Amino acid sequence: MYLDNDLESIQEARQNLERAKIAQNAISNMTQDQVDQVVHSMAQAAMREAGRLAALAVDETGYGKMEDKMTKNLFSAKDVFESIKGKKTVGVISRDDEKKVWEVAEPVGVIAGIIPSTNPTSTVIYKALIAIKSRNAIVFSPHPSAAKCTKETVSVLHEAAKRAGAPDGVISCITKPTLASAQELMNHKITDLILATGGPGMVKASYSSGKPAYGVGPGNVPVYIHSSANVQKAARQVVHSKTFDYGTICASEQSLVVEKSIKRKLKRELEREGAYFLDDYEKKRMEQIILRNGSLNPDLVGKSPQMLAKIAGITVSDDTRLFVAEETNVGKSFPFSLEKLSPILAFYTVENDEEANRICAELLELGGLGHTVGIHCEDEKIIESFGVKQKASRVVVNSGTTFGGIGATTGIAPSLTLGCGTLGNNISSDNIGPEHLINKKRIAFGIREMKNEVPTRDVRSTENVSSNEENNITKADIMEIVKNVLKELNYK
Incomplete structure (x- = not known):
């Protein structure tokens, strides 16, 4: 039976998102130690497979050099991991003792990861690590010309995450990507945030989805x-x-x-x-x-x-x-x-x-x-x-x-998503990391009382009262003046 490619890919995107939602609910309850064990397992697996994944990327896309793509994979698996491994992303992550404010990390939820054809495997490794570190689930949308190497990289990371205790479906990939599936992924109600790397058209589409999005700009x-x-x-x-x-x-x-x-x-x-x-x-x-x-x-x-x-x-x-x-x-x-x-x-x-x-x-x-x-x-x-x-x-x-x-x-900060700020039509000018993929809530203690200000008397009113008192005008005097005026007007 003939299946429409767009419809098939849209259905796959929806199914991945539904699984990701369940998985994200589970990973959100993990402790910092449990999350860190998962991230470490993923990084180790990515380092072991860095060369093979690099070769797959070059063979499929025709872009770049195998040895350099391997270096990029190792950069994502090692340098990015080393930079994020000590960061707190669960529970209270900071305490300001002077202002008595505690900051608590909450995951953003389900992330749509848009992947380019130029750096597919290294970008997947980097985005998966920062997403899981911050207790989010992530669904990847590959560039069609890099679908196979992206899928294989996701498979390596997903299996490593599960071995360390992560729930099934926390990292997934659209296997037959189309423009329709990418749009479905970005616009679907389950998607909470978009992490977009790619050409100007795709980045613009992510910002037009109505979802919060981190994108990039051109780098001339x-x-x-x-x-x-x-x-x-x-x-x-x-x-x-x-x-x-x-x-x-x-x-x-x-x-x-x-x-x-x-x-x-x-x-x-x-x-x-x-x-x-x-x-x-x-x-x-x-x-x-x-x-x-x-x-x-x-x-x-x-x-x-x-x-x-x-x-x-x-x-x-x-x-x-x-x-x-x-x-x-x-x-x-x-x-x-x-x-x-x-x-x-x-x-x-x-x-x-x-x-x-x-x-x-x-x-x-x-x-x-x-x-x-x-x-x-x-x-x-x-x-x-x-x-x-x-x-x-x-x-x-x-x-x-x-x-x-x-x-x-x-x-x-080691990163493969380089924000360009408002100058490049991006929301952030940072190198994007796990700290960008959490919501921070504040537990704030009362440290002072709110005082009501006492209004001052109107200056003009005070002057008028003083003037009346100085002239000794009384209520009886005013009534007498009114009576005389009425007489002059022939009123009885």
Whole structure:
């Protein structure tokens, strides 16, 4: 019998949500120790399977590099776990003895987890860990092109959670995802919150669902290379960061903004690290393939430089790691100035920090407001001035922005959902963690009495009374005046 794909996927979404609701009621009654045992079991399982899941993701999606996706899986399973394992998410989580206020954690309920095709397995690991840590159930909606690897990752985590005592159905996945099932998941009455990672359309749909939602924005990340920078170190970090998983992380560098005084030196160091500077002809060829119908060409996302060269019709050596093109303009008509999600960088030359600030601001305005900027610099005054001026939620200093933005090489909370704040039409500018997936109720003790204020006498009224008293006007005097007036009017 023929079954409609949309209807089948919608029914699966509903069934998963119903199971998740029952499971969430059960996990909400678990103690902190019980929850932590479940999360630890999940993290251990994800670490054991990191390589296999990475290979599945590359084989299915065609995006990125297996070894880098394995590193991302391990980042989610290890770094994220280490950052959240000591957090209190059950019962009283804080006590303010001075103000006599206790904060109590309550889970938000059932979460809809929207998963992208670029980082499917690592994002599932991260979202599942923070959801269970905060005693929520989560139902995943994969990108159709990453359905199998997402399903397998969910299966690994779900089995590990159950072995440690979690209820069945607390983590689940739509196995035959469609747009209809994603919409059903986000809009269903059982869903309490949406955790969305993906393209602008899907993130916008999550905000339009009427449900509370954490989303992300595009990351057109500019990086300022100041004249005081350690140029050799900066070049090494930029190339490593930008080529990691072939540029699929949204916090990866998109444009370098370089002071003229160090341009030649930086160019040499970049070339030494495997960067290839395109000539005018090659730049035009590459420009023609970056966009398709005004949007980023999906055939370029997460592809190797050699594959990009083949698509563009140019020839490069096998050891080329990154394409760089010199650019002077910023705008939608200049593809190199946009987010590219592949090992392609724009290179701007500026005279000073004032011009660098302006170019970086224009690049963010074009497509990365609220996300991330980077700076390589040894002058703290310049760093502070740059960081204060730029409209980004993360300012990564002397580190690759791919790793710095997600908290792998900086002190920022490790995360794969990077909020962009209201600048990027997001509700939060944080790196999202379990603390964002709880409701906090306050137990507040009375510490003072409410006093009623005594109203003061009207100044004008007081003056009138004083005036009457000074003139000795009595009630009898007023009656006599009235009687005389009536006589004059011939009243008897």
